[in-house]
Structure formats: C-alpha cells, structure tokens
Amino acid sequence: MSPTLVISIVLLIGIAGFVLGRQRAVSQQAGASEKPHSRVHYHGWWVFLAAVLPALIFMAIWSAVSTTYIDNATRSALPEQTQESAVASRALATGMVQNLARGLRVLGVDNASDAPQTFEELQPRLRERGIAVASDTQDYMIPLALQRNAMEDRSSLLRSVLTIAFSLAGAAYAFSTIGVRARARNKVERVTLLALVAASTIAILTTIGIVFSMLFETIHFFQSVSPANFFFGTVWDPRFAAAGSGGAEGQFGLIPLLAGTLYIAFVAMLFAVPVGLMAAVYMAEYATPGVRSVVKPLLEVLAGIPTIVYGFFALVTVGPFLRDLSADIAGGPSFIQAQSVLTAGLVMGIMLIPFVSSLSDDIITAVPRAMRDGSLGLGATRSETVKRVILPAALPGIVGALLLTASRAIGETMIVVMAAGVAARLTWNPFETMTTITVKIVNQLTGDLEFTSPQTLVAFALGMTLFVLTLAMNVFALYIVRKYREQYE
Template sequence: MPALWLLVIVLILAAAGFVAGRSRAMADAQGDVRNLHSLPVYYGNHVMLAVLLPAVLILGIWLLLQPLAATQVASSHISPDSYADTGALSLIMSDVQRVAEGLNRAVAQGLISASDANALDATTTDVRALSVSAGVPVAAQVTPDMLAAAEAVRHVSAIGSWLMSGVVLAVALVAGFVAWSQITKDFRARNTVERVVKGLLILAAMIAILTTVGIVLSLLGNTIRFFGLYPAMDFFFGTTWAPSFGGGSELGILPLFWGTFYISIVALIVAVPVGLFAAIYLSEYAGPKVRAFAKPLLEVLAGIPTIVYGLFALLTVGPLLMKLFGQDGTFGVTWMQGGTSVMTAGLVMGVMLIPFVSSLSDDIINAVPQSMRDGSLGLGATKSETVRQVVLPAALPGIVGAILLAASRAIGETMIVVLGAGAAARLSMNPLDAMTTVTTRIVSQLTGDADFASPEALVAFALGMTLFVMTLGLNIFALYIVRKYREQYD
C-alpha cells in the first residue's frame, strides 16, 4: 500500500478514535459533563493521539530504513569487479534505483506485465529503453548484475510495503483500543493529553538542537581530517588561495575571508541606512493607507530568488558600473576591468537585504510603548527628537539584532557572489576588483568528482567550520549588545 494512502487511513482511524473516546466518556458520565474529570474533548484527544503518534512514528522510521535495507540487499548482486571504490558503487546503485522505479512505472502504465517484468533478461531486452519509455531516465546501460539488483530492490520494497501497512495499522488499532478501554468518567484525560503535548514540544525543540549539533559534528570530523593533511598555520594565515588536485595546493583562507568581509560591508552600507530609514518612516510618519501599500511592496524583495538577484547583478549592475568606471567609461579612468566586482555583488546584495532590516526594525519600533512617545511629546520634544532620543534607543537592541541577521545572511550568500563578484581570490582594497568568498569556494571544491581523501576536497569542511565559528561569534556579540541596552530600558 502506498505510504500516502496508509497515512490517510491512519488519520481516518484517529478521527474515529476521537469520536469513540468522547462518546465512551459521555456514556460513562451518563451524558452529564459535570461528572467527568476533564472536558469531553480531552477524552477524544487521548484516543486520537494514541492512534496517531505511534503509527506515524513507525511509518516515518520504516520509510527511512526500507530504502537502506533494499540498497543493502541489492548491492550484494553487483560484482566487485564492476566498481573500483564506494563512490563508483554509489553511482551504480543510483542507476539500479532508477531501473527499479522504471520497471514499476512500466508495469503501472501497462507497458509490460508484472510477470514479464520479473522475468526480464538484460542480454535480450533493452531494459534502459523500457525504463526511459516509462519516464525514468537511466544513465548507464543496464547489465545483468544491475537488473538483478533492481529486481531485488523491487522485491524488498514490495514485501516491505505490505509489512509496513500491516504493522502500522495493527499498532494504530491496538494502541487506540488500549487508550479507549482506559476511559472512564474519572480518568484524568486532560493531564495525560497535556503531558503528551508537552513531550511533543520538547521533542520539537530537541530536534532543532540536535540538528545543529549534527551539522557541527559532521563538519568537525572532516575538518580534523583536513588539518591532519594540511598545516593549520598555512590555512589560517596564508595569503594565497590556489587549490590544485594534482598537488602543490596553497589553501590560505585570508583572501576568501577578505572577499566575504568586503562584500558584506558594502551590502550592509546599502541595506542598513535604507532599511532603517524606511522602517522609521513606515512606523512613525506614514499614514495607514501608505503603510498598508508600502510595507507589503517592500517585503516583496524578500521573496525574489537569489539567482534572480545574481542575474540582475550580472546583466544590469555590472555593465552599468563598467560604463562608469571601466575602459572608456564616463570618468575616463579605467578602475574596473570587468563587470564582476565587489561593488557589483555588494550593491545587489544590499538591495536584497533591505527587507530584512526594514521589516524587523519596523516591528521592533512599533513594539516600543506608546507611553514613552507620549511622555516625550508631553515634555515639549518634537516628533523627530522623540524618534532620535526615545524611540530609537529603546528599540536599539532589536535593531542591532536585525542588522546582525542581515550580516549573517550576507556572509552566507552564494549565488549573487558567484554571478556578481567573480572568482578571483585576492587581497585588494579596490571595491571595483573581482573577488570571491568562502561560500563560493565551498561549492567549487565540492563540485565534480571530489576525492574526500585529499586536502583540496576536505578544505571545504574547514571553510564551513570556520564560517560557522565566525557567525557564532557574531551572534554572541549581538546577544551582548542586546542585553546591555535592554538593561537600560527594562
């Protein structure tokens, strides 16, 4: 049974459990709500959660583990002589998965019967063409080993699907019946439901924390491997970035950090004044009609994909700057050699960051109590004096947080930098020179057939870990600033 239909059935059972639990409680209380320990809805929720939670948990775990089990079984059908390393085996197994999916679709579309699909011979049948005709492209020619592995995947998946359906439905029914049988008019349903909901909230918080921890650990292991192959001093204090998979690489991070810092500063110089002034106008001076029109229009900028901003930098801003500062430009001095530069990426990234600063700052300024404004105006201060001396200092912790959020966003940006800033790793003060950043080099080092035993590939993890530590320090500094000023206005 497909997982989606199985989930729908579980939801129907949960709804039925809600009705049954509520009805049983009311029947035991002889129809009088006053005889119940908890409200009737809690008895229904008790049965509903008992049906839903274990069934969905098992369904999720099963869907994660079944493909791994199918791949493990199928890989035993691949001859070790057909691949050189685990990377090559992964590519073969990817094709095997597509062949299995193609055969399943071919059976579903009536291109081939189920019995014929199970009896295919790769030496006499073009399995690849059959899979393509079913709408699933396969990169390599299908060998007998690959076909056998694909059949194993189909077999394990089919058996696993039926077992999953049986186990999930059985658990849902048994758990629901046990919960239903516990219900009496004196059963503390509210306490039980609230404990379960509290546990779910704790689980959600733990998932977020554990995800962060997992990301750090995954970076940390490969970072340690990198520093075992490449000197840390050369990495942190080297001024040359010249990776070479043939050997003799120079992997100094300073040019990348300088490019990241320089582009981020230009972006913040654009975004912070514009965004902050826009927030002040919208919250303190604009009328309701202007605010209702301008605020959503300004926030549209946040919904534009970064690749579109990158194309805007490449096709519009870069050529415009070339007309001003390039060869034969308006100023008659060649300060810019090409359309890609720090200024190109920084200006466009600043436009992208404006809604981050303006929207958050606007909400924070609006949160300043009106009594503070009224007190200032009552003492004779003007509107502008009240904004400068009362509203902005009171909102400063939140505004600093908004600015640092924008800074973190700028540091992690990739597509605008790739298309707008170029790929040159250099230490230069000229904002019209092409430069690159840490994030673009991470993508570059992991693109293609990367050998994760070489420092040229592992350096991407060291770059990511260093970037993580840098943004963590930025957030700690922001927290310090927020707490310092909050003490003055709390």
C-alpha cells in the same frame, strides 16, 4: 500498500476513534453521579492519539530499518570482485541496482521469467518509458534488482498490516480506558508536551548534525593541509588534481576569501543600513497609518525576490551602468569594472534594505510610548525626540538587528558570483573583482572529483569557518536583543 494509503487508513481509524470515544464519554457522563475529570472531547482526542501516534512511529521505524536491511542485503549479494573493491565502487554498484529496480517496477517486471537476460535487451524498453539508468549497468544486476523488489514488496506488505494492527490496538486500548474519572486530559496534555519537546529537540539535533557532518571532513582536510597554511595563507590556488591522483598540490589560503567576504558585506551594509534605518524611522514615527500600511508591504516585497534575480540585475544593469559612468567621468577607459566589489555590495545592499527596515521598525515601535510622551511634554520636537530619546533607547536592538543582517550578507552566494566574479585576490580597491567563501565552496564541490582529495575537502573547512563566523554574530546579536527586551519589557 503505498505509505500514503496506509497513513490515510490510520488517520481514518483515528477519526473514527475520536467520534466513538467522544460519544462514549458523553453517554457515561450523562448519567454519572460524580463529577467527570475531563471534558468529553479530551477522551476523543486520547483515542485519536493512541490510534495514530504509535502506528505512525512504528511505520517510520520499520521503513528506516527495512531500507537499511535491504541495502545491506543487496550489497552482500554483489559479486565478490565488487565487494572487494573500494567503498565508493560498492556504493555505486548498489545505487545502480536500486535504480534498475525502480525501472523494472515501472515496466511491471516482477519475476525472472518476464525480465530480459541482458541489460542490452532491457535498455530500449527503459528508454521508451523515459527511465534513466546508468549505461554501464551489468547483466548480473537484473536478478539482484528483481530480488530487491521482492524484498521491498514483502516488507511493504508486512509494514502495512502491522501498522494498521497497531492503530486498531491503540484505538481499542484507549477506548477501553474511557470513564467518568479517567484522566484523559492529563494524557492528552502529556502527549502534547512530548510533541513540543520533540519539535524543539529536532532543531537542536539538526544543528548538531550539521556541525559534525562538516567537522569530521574538516579534520580530514587538516590531516593533509596545515591549519596555519589554511588560516593564515594569502594565496588561494587549489590547482585541482585529476580524479584518482589524490594530489595535494595547491595553496589553500583563507585570507583572500575571508577578506572578500567581509569587504563585500561591509559595502552592502554601508548602503543598506542608512537607507533601511531611515525608512524604519519614517514608518515608525512620521508615516500615517494609511501610508505605513502601503509603504511597509511594498518595501518588504524586496525580501521575497530570489537572489538570482538580484544577480541578473547586477550583471545586466548595475555593473554596466557603473562601468559606463566611470568611463564618462574619466573621459577614457573605465576605472570601475562591471564585476566588482562595489557592484556586488550595492545590489546586495538593496536586497538587505527590507531586513534592516523591518527589524529596526519593530524595535523602534517597541520603545515605550511614555518615553515619547515625556520628551514631547518637555518641549522637544519630534525630530529631537527621535534623535535624543527613541534611537538611543532602541540602539541595542538595532545593533542586534544589524548583526543579524550582516550574517545574512556574509552567506550570500548568487549575487557575488554574478556581480563580483570568482577571482580570489587581496585588494583594497572596491572597483576590482573579489570573491567570497560561499562562492569557493560551490566551486570546490562542482565537477567530477573525489571526496578524498584536499581540493574537495577544503569546501568543508570553508563551510565550517563560515558557520562559526555567522554563528558567533547571531549569538552576539541575540544576546544584545535579549538584553534590550529585558530592559524595556
């Protein structure tokens, strides 16, 4: 059975259990002389949860364990020559067997008598069905793929039977516990609480997983390159070595990338903050409800535009416009390059306007109405009230919003690639090209390279640096916003 069919059956069992459990609770409470502990729908939900949750949890655990077991079994069945090779070669061979198994399943080949003896005979049939399999697949992988499919079929059948059995057993147990004084409400609320705790735990575990996945590779990188040369180096020249050479040549200075990241983000914020903040003040204090209902959604449409579209806009429109404009002003060669810090910062600032305006608008409107009324009652004009009362009161929240926006600017990639170039250099001239950390992360992980060379592992060190930088900004911003909310709530 397919997982979708099994899940559908489990949900149908749960729905049926909900209906039957509710009906039984209604019949018991109808003639009861004592006050029921829980309302009837709680009994139905208790049966539903007992039928669905244990079965789905068992199914997820079985799928994870069986996949690991089958992969290990496939790896152990490889020829001795392959097993004695490097870890990457064994993983590659296992992946090739897995892809071939999928292809055989699509072709409907279930046993060795129907399967071709050589991959040369099998490859035309796979190509006819549009199945992509590595061209260097070996003949010995065909029986291993058939064996893998057989193991997966047995595992799937056993998983389906046991999952449905768990669902029926859970529904029967919960149905038997229904009574007038049964604490069904407490049980349902306890399960709901556990679900909420699990949901919040997932976010924490995801963050921990991201940190450790980068941290271990970063430590591996610093075993080849000195941290002092990385954090204080002023030259970025990784000089990729050929795959297999394991060369450690090159210079991995972070300073040019960090300077480009902060410089482009600063130019973007220099453009986005005044425009976004003034738009927020207008929408919160001056616009009529009708105008606000139109202007705010139109402004926030900018936030939904993909960043690649902004990149094309910078490459095709903004960059050439600035180059031609500077050429007209200078009366000769242009002093602004089409790809420059100014181009990337200007377009990124346009992208950040809705972030600044929306967050600032929410913060300004959260300022208590009594402060506005008190200022106006003392004779201040509306503009004086905005300048001397509202903005100072909202300043902590606005600063937090700007820090959140700055962290968004620091992590941008596509606009920088298309508008600022990929040259890692140190310069104060905003009319020249620079690049950012995110761009170089993409460059270092692009191509057919080993994950054991410093040229590739440096991407994890760059990612860890960027993660710490943006995390610090977000934590500081949330601290300021929380302090602001506690003051004016």
